[in-house]
Amino acid sequence: MLKLTKKVDYALLALNLMAKAEEGGISNVRDIAALYSIPPEILAKVMQKLSKSGLIQSHSAPKGGYSLKIPAEEISVLKVLVAVEGPVGIVSCSDGTDKTCQQRGQCDIRSPLEKLQNNILWFLEALSIRELGQEPAVLKGVTDGSSLFGQPLHHKG
Amino acid sequence: MLKLTKKVDYALLALNLMAKAEEGGISNVRDIAALYSIPPEILAKVMQKLSKSGLIQSHSAPKGGYSLKIPAEEISVLKVLVAVEGPVGIVSCSDGTDKTCQQRGQCDIRSPLEKLQNNILWFLEALSIRELGQEPAVLKGVTDGSSLFGQPLHHKG
DNA sequence: TTTATCGCAGACCATTTTAGTCTGTAATCA
DNA sequence: TGATTACAGACTAAAATGGTCTGCGATAAA
Numbered sequence: 269m270l271k272l273t274k275k276v277d278y279a280l281l282a283l284n285l286m287a288k289a290e291e292g293g294i295s296n297v298r299d300i301a302a303l304y305s306i307p308p309e310i311l312a313k314v315m316q317k318l319s320k321s322g323l324i325q326s327h328s329a330p331k332g333g334y335s336l337k338i339p340a341e342e343i344s345v346l347k348v349l350v351a352v353e354g355p356v357g358i359v360s361c362s363d364g365t366d367k368t369c370q371q372r373g374q375c376d377i378r379s380p381l382e383k384l385q386n387n388i389l390w391f392l393e394a395l396s397i398r399e400l401g402q403e404p405a406v407l408k409g410v411t412d413g414s415s416l417f418g419q420p421l422h423h424k425g
Numbered sequence: 426m427l428k429l430t431k432k433v434d435y436a437l438l439a440l441n442l443m444a445k446a447e448e449g450g451i452s453n454v455r456d457i458a459a460l461y462s463i464p465p466e467i468l469a470k471v472m473q474k475l476s477k478s479g480l481i482q483s484h485s486a487p488k489g490g491y492s493l494k495i496p497a498e499e500i501s502v503l504k505v506l507v508a509v510e511g512p513v514g515i516v517s518c519s520d521g522t523d524k525t526c527q528q529r530g531q532c533d534i535r536s537p538l539e540k541l542q543n544n545i546l547w548f549l550e551a552l553s554i555r556e557l558g559q560e561p562a563v564l565k566g567v568t569d570g571s572s573l574f575g576q577p578l579h580h581k582g
Numbered sequence: 583t584t585t586a587t588c589g590c591a592g593a594c595c596a597t598t599t600t601a602g603t604c605t606g607t608a609a610t611c612a
Numbered sequence: 613t614g615a616t617t618a619c620a621g622a623c624t625a626a627a628a629t630g631g632t633c634t635g636c637g638a639t640a641a642a
Contacts, residue, residue: 269600270545275629275630277516281531296587296588303531307632310631313591315589326590327589328639332588332639357428358428359429374460376441377438377558380557399537400534400538426628430600431600454618464601470619485609486616487612488611489616490617490618
């Protein structure tokens, strides 16, 4: 729960690679899949969705492949997420998925949860795939809880 | 994806109700389930997990039920989440779930994603079930993206 | 103009997660 | 002692996810 899907992981890896490639450089599915040990058919579908969403440009030909369609700075993690998986909502009643929520009438916690959700979405929107590929030290404050809040969180791996 | 499970929803609804009840007041599973149209067996299991995690106190007897074991202010959404569903991680390699990540060797986006995750966890930890039950206007800034960032996000319901 | 290389499209299946059901046990109090 | 509560876990159903298979279309180089 609260977990990114593999498809999103794959999309982020691929986009990060493309962002680091030469300006307008072309990468193809087979190569990327091989590099990251991703099933090529899966990655192919993911790339097609990114293409349909206008984040990348396809070149259907020998020596073809994909290139970024918009600058890496303008491709947010949220955009990738929505492109690959559709609307995001930590509560079903907020993303159009659940039209028949049984708790709707009595629910008195929706508003705060939606605000929480907005914060998460804001972070996802604020983080671009350009920043994704940079070293931690280079990341801006928004991606770094410790600098924003003084209290870093430590987790067990 | 990135969605809270129903069990977590149920737990939050129940805890919110208990937080609003009298100090030390006792609520039983049947009543809560009826109020929110939740299958009682499901809610029962959720409550048992909350009890095992020390968030609530059980009273196994007629007119018994559950009461908060620690103040509502100290019960964070993150605590509830972990109690009900176990460790949280937006990427599998960070919560101990995926020991055999195929991308591990080549992955160059893990560090920023983990920082993103830390931010999300921080928000989940910062929001208590006490605040969950309060009116939006009363919520502290941390739960309100618009006040923190100037730009509210709007979604379709 | 043929052909290899690429993306496009969608049906299909397997696995995992989530949600919910069923059955029975144990504790407590009136 | 029996009604009422929580405790425990096996079990099934449904949904989401991950992955496979097959065939088609576009392009550019040979």
